[in-house]
Amino acid sequence: MPELPEVETVKRGLRENIIGKKIIKVNSNTPQIIKTPFSNEEFISRLLGAIFTNINRRGKYLLIDMNTNDILIVHLGMSGRLIYQTEEQVNKNYLEKHNHIEIIFSKSEKLIYNDTRRFGKIWIVSNSEKLSRIESLGIEPLEPIFTTDKLYELVQNNNQNIKKFLMDQKKIAGIGNIYANEILFLSSIHPLRKASSLTEEEIKILYRKIKNVLNQAIELGGTTMADGSYQDIKGNRGKYGDIIKIYGKNKSNCPVCGNPIESIKVEKRSTFFCSFCQK
DNA sequence: AAAGTAACCTGCCCGC
DNA sequence: TGCGGGCAGGTTACTT
Numbered sequence: 001m002p003e004l005p006e007v008e009t010v011k012r013g014l015r016e017n018i019i020g021k022k023i024i025k026v027n028s029n030t031p032q033i034i035k036t037p038f039s040n041e042e043f044i045s046r047l048l049g050a051i052f053t054n055i056n057r058r059g060k061y062l063l064i065d066m067n068t069n070d071i072l073i074v075h076l077g078m079s080g081r082l083i084y085q086t087e088e089q090v091n092k093n094y095l096e097k098h099n100h101i102e103i104i105f106s107k108s109e110k111l112i113y114n115d116t117r118r119f120g121k122i123w124i125v126s127n128s129e130k131l132s133r134i135e136s137l138g139i140e141p142l143e144p145i146f147t148t149d150k151l152y153e154l155v156q157n158n159n160q161n162i163k164k165f166l167m168d169q170k171k172i173a174g175i176g177n178i179y180a181n182e183i184l185f186l187s188s189i190h191p192l193r194k195a196s197s198l199t200e201e202e203i204k205i206l207y208r209k210i211k212n213v214l215n216q217a218i219e220l221g222g223t224t225m226a227d228g229s230y231q232d233i234k235g236n237r238g239k240y241g242d243i244i245k246i247y248g249k250n251k252s253n254c255p256v257c258g259n260p261i262e263s264i265k266v267e268k269r270s271t272f273f274c275s276f277c278q279k
Numbered sequence: 280a281a282a283g284t285a286a287c288c289t290g291c292c293c294g295c
Numbered sequence: 296t297g298c299g300g301g302c303a304g305g306t307t308a309c310t311t
Contacts, residue, residue, distance in 0.1 A: 001304030032287095060305080078305055079289080098289085117288045119305060133306085159281085169306085176304055223304075227291080230304070247304095268284080270303080 001230050002076040004141070004174030005217035006238060007060050010082055013233035014055045014064070014111075017084050021105040022051050030100035033115065036124045046070055046124050047103065059137045059173030069127040073134070077119030083112040084233040116229075137173040141210050146172075148207045155195040155203060162198065163191035163266045166210075175210070177269050178223055178247045183209045185246040190278040191264075191271050216240065246272045 002010070026047045031040040038046075050066040057063065062082075064072040074082070083096075087108045101113040101122070113122065125131055139146050139154075154171055155162075165171055166180040175183070184191050187209045189202055198206065217223060222238030224230045225248070231237060245255055250263035254274035264271050 003304065006304080075305085077288095078303070115288095116290070117303090117305095119288065121306090167305095178304055225304075227303085267282095269305095 001078055001176075001225075002060060002080065002222075003176035003179050004057075004060060004214055005179070005220075005240065006222035006230050007057055007062060007076065007174070008218050009222045009232050009238065010076075011055050011057045011062055013084065014052075014062070014082065017233065018052050018105070018111055019054065020051060021109065023047050023049060023103055024106055025102075025104040027102040027104070028100070030118065033100055033113070033118060033120060033122055035121045043124060047072070058134055058140070059169055060176070061134055061137075063134075070124050071127060073123040073125065073131060074113070075121045077115060077117065077121065079117040079229055080113065080115040080120030081231060082233050083110075083114055083231075083235065085110045085112065111233075137169055138171040139173065141172050141174060142214055148204055151207045151210075152200070152203050155198055158195035160195050161191065161266060162189060162193045162195050162206075163269075163271060165195040167267075167269070172210070174214070178244070179213055179217065181247040181272050182245060183213050185273060185278060186213065188278055190275070191266055191273050216243075246274070248272065 026044040028034065028040055028044055034040060034043050036043050046068070050068045050070065052064055053067050054065040055062060060075060062074040064074065066072060096114055098116045099112050099114045103111040123131060139150060155165065158165060160168065163180050163184060166175050166183060167177065187202070187206045189206060217240040220239040221232060221236060222230060223240040223244065224237035225241055228237065246261060249261050250272055252261060253259060254261055254277055257274065257276045259274055259276045261272055261274055
């Protein structure tokens, strides 16, 4: 679920709420999620007493800096959520199934890692260490370094279909299934086109739509589908789902031309498109 | 070496 | 009402 706009929304929420707070207690019950090269006990001891100093995002990863020079890295997987609770909410004795880690600050404020499917992962690395999976991520699509020319370069000689290309984290970091579908629909490009077959004009359009879709989704706080699985750290839903054009709409008609929206699998992922509008 | 697919999980929805 | 199958925003590791 969480793609770049959702992770960015979580990042902003964390920046507003947990920077400067000291960790006084940690409860961690699901060692499977913790990918640090040490035990659950060591994970806890490296957090105790630390202060969060900044939060960054790389692709779909959150990088939480601490004053100990360790970095807490979080990937939310499909169903991971970070939930921030103030003392007031804590006092309501809020409990939820699938809470795996609780980071407790003074005044009983908490940051909870909740993950139904447990596909999410958490690491602690020291400042000098590098996490290979982050090192190998592709370009950040909202950074100035990502230009039309750069996109042109990436699609050259690329034999992947364009949908797989967009979701390839080693090419562009952060685009997942929902936004890949939306970007291609708004670009009028068929998801099965070879990346290398795009014309210069199509690359320009695609470039603009990547930026537009991701930026607008961030403005709206990400996408919360009907099942409500994604929420920001305070439990608010993202509103981009209200303006989704194509993802999950296989039983309705194209909002542009009215023809039926088609649904296929591309690389085992649900793919929605309009064969009249997308060539 | 690119490309397919099995694996990791829970929960929900659908058809029988 | 219940059971089984299929499906879900993601990624890695192992096959061909």
